[in-house]
Amino acid sequence: MSDLPTLHMLHTCPFCWKIRSINDHLGINYQKIQVNAMKTKKELSFTDGWGKVPVWTETNGEIVVDSTPIMKHIDSTYNNGSLWSTDDEKRRDEWMEWVDSKMSKATIPILYGTLFSALKTTTRVSKLETFGFFSKRIYAWAGFPIMWGIIAKKRVKKDGRKPKQLWHDLLTEFTNEFRGKPFFGGEKPDFVDLAAFGYMRSISPFPQFSQLEEHHEGINWYKRVENTLVTN
Ligand SMILES: N[C@@H](CCC(=O)N[C@@H](CS)C(=O)NCC(=O)O)C(=O)O
Known part of the structure; x- marks a missing residue:
């Protein structure tokens, strides 16, 4: 467990940039963890076989995978879901x-x-x-x-x-x-x-x-x- 939510990421992964962008827009304080690009499966073994970045881990240990679901989770947890909410x-x-x-x-x-x-x-x-x-x-x-x-x-x-x-x-x-x-x-x-x-x-x-x-x-x-x- 950590004091801040964490993002396991690769610097050049487009899906990780989605998470970094929503976080930068909302001003969320989190810790970035760069994984070794040749060892993603091993370093992400805690994701029960998902094995891809981005992975978001909450301070209580909750793990969220897949970039769009992670964005939704961040928006609803830290922003009352107002980015996702729409009348259309x-x-x-x-x-x-x-x-x-x-x-x-x-x-x-x-x-x-x-x-x-x-x-x-x-x-x-x-x-x-x-x-x-x-x-x-x-x-x-x-x-x-x-x-x-x-x-x-x-x-x-x-x-x-x-x-x-x-x-x-x-x-x-x-x-x-x-x-x-x-x-x-x-x-x-x-x-x-x-x-x-x-x-x-x-x-x-x-x-x-x-x-x-x-x-x-x-x-x-x-x-x-x-x-x-x-x-x-
Ligand atoms: N649908 C996933 C795709 C994630 C994905 O493909 N990530 C790549 C990096 S850009 C990855 O971790 N690949 C490692 C692997 O598949 O072993 C998302 O939107 O997060």
């Missing part, structure tokens, strides 16, 4: 599903979709994440052909669009849904804004983020959400 539940649920299925799938192509970007990303990941001495070097050199050659290439091919185009289309689709308001949630960001923001923010440590910054409406919305963060 159908719209919220549809768009939350859209964010979790579409945006989550766009992160790998932009980071690893070309050989050059995969090389840049894996080198950066090996610096940001916690690895053992040897696994860091193995990851930096062996990680990129795996991510590029196997995972990202398949996704890019299946989608047919260039990763930057995919992001621009998603940001257009998303911001068009604002109906003239500054946020999806209207005058202030809601749950859906913060989840989408989290996915986009997960690209921010990488040079490919500049490709997303070229989307005018998208980056303006991103900055508006960023301005609401009380901690980071």
Whole structure:
């Protein structure tokens, strides 16, 4: 047990950035625990077979897994559920599903979709994440052909669009849904804004983020959400 709730995370995991974003928006005091990227299963063995980050642990020992349920838990525990609450539940649920299925799938192509970007990303990941001495070097050199050659290439091919185009289309689709308001949630960001923001923010440590910054409406919305963060 700990004095503060804890977040087991990987620095570059898009799902963890969703939790970090809602916490930064609400100003929640918590402890981040970086797991070793090569030993997630072992270090997360306390999750009864879930084995993935993010994992949220309350001070009373309660464990919550999976990023959207964790966001809901944090919102209801520390914020009376007001980010999740809406008068149009159908719209919220549809768009939350859209964010979790579409945006989550766009992160790998932009980071690893070309050989050059995969090389840049894996080198950066090996610096940001916690690895053992040897696994860091193995990851930096062996990680990129795996991510590029196997995972990202398949996704890019299946989608047919260039990763930057995919992001621009998603940001257009998303911001068009604002109906003239500054946020999806209207005058202030809601749950859906913060989840989408989290996915986009997960690209921010990488040079490919500049490709997303070229989307005018998208980056303006991103900055508006960023301005609401009380901690980071
Ligand atoms: N649906 C989960 C996905 C979590 C997830 O896939 N996390 C990845 C890191 S980005 C992970 O921990 N992978 C380790 C593994 O699957 O062994 C969520 O939204 O939290």
